[in-house]
Amino acid sequence: MILDGFPLELTPLTLIAGLLLLGGTLGFAWNKDMLRRVLAFNLMSSGVFLLLALTLSPENGQTGLLQLLLILFMAVNALLSALVLHLRARLQQLTGVTAVAQEPEQESSS
Numbered sequence: 001m002i003l004d005g006f007p008l009e010l011t012p013l014t015l016i017a018g019l020l021l022l023g024g025t026l027g028f029a030w031n032k033d034m035l036r037r038v039l040a041f042n043l044m045s046s047g048v049f050l051l052l053a054l055t056l057s058p059e060n061g062q063t064g065l066l067q068l069l070l071i072l073f074m075a076v077n078a079l080l081s082a083l084v085l086h087l088r089a090r091l092q093q094l095t096g097v098t099a100v101a102q103e104p105e106q107e108s109s110s
Contacts, residue, residue, distance in 0.1 A: 013054055020047030035088060042081040049074035 024044025031037050053070035091097060 011054075013050065017047045017050035017054065020044065020050065022047075035084065039081055039084060042077055042084075046074050046077050049077065 020043055024040045024042075024047060027040030027043065028037050031040060049070050053067045053074070
């Protein structure tokens, strides 16, 4: 097999990390709203953190402390994403604005 020396096994957590990466990448590519793109980037970085935590193993000399730190960073990232969503909902409640203002498209003069 090609990945014989690779320390990552196919487990449910690796599938979740792959789905986070895929969802974040697709969300970043498809959304035009800057706030949604930031949230998609946060989702993608959570997948990267999870993959990094899964590749660290005690057999390779790494300690569980590194895994704990990566999972902690992932949790902080998720909390910051939740804060952004809450602030956006609060902005919509106060102002009635449903999207962050985008720059107007300039018409080309021909």
